[in-house]
Amino acid sequence: AQKITQTQPGMFVQEKEAVTLDCTYDTSDPSYGLFWYKQPSSGEMIFLIYQGSYDQQNATEGRYSLNFQKARKSANLVISASQLGDSAMYFCAMRDDLNTGFQKLVFGTGTRLLVSP
């Protein structure tokens, strides 16, 4: 069974600094996708970044990058130059990409990030 582990319940960072949110995963499937979502206090789930298991390069989206280490089964999210608006809950999730007709996401427990001035 697929499993996502986020070991940091909370993280603090100062504005303009970089922060890394940890995510490890477990799966026996060769083809999978890894996602990061941001959930602000308003509740919506905002897609940040995606990494496919066969992607050769680490994914980047603006200030977000995914440090994908396949052998270690880790997919850490790096936020550069943190902003006050980055304060939110962050979820790592995994999808089985083998069965294209059924692609539920398995989520971690999340990390709450607080950015201070």
Next chain:
Amino acid sequence: DSGVTQTPKHLITATGQRVTLRCSPRSGDLSVYWYQQSLDQGLQFLIQYYNGEERAKGNILERFSAQQFPDLHSELNLSSLELGDSALYFCASSVGSAYTFGSGTRLTVV
């Protein structure tokens, strides 16, 4: 706007009642997924529909049911509501690497 539309945004109802949550997927997406986010269970997959047919079930209670209509919108029906059903219910749709969530329906059972 993610393109996935959920209504209503908030719902307050009494125990024992029945409610219906509605979701319209992004244009062209055939799959609709329902998730429940509660404080004690986290984010849990409930059920998936693909082009009108049930494709997979997760941790969905028997008191809950769903369907997807020919226009691809989906409804999640929650009946005999209990206090523990209070949660944020998300709908999502996907195609390729895109997996997009609606803004959710916050259900409060009192």
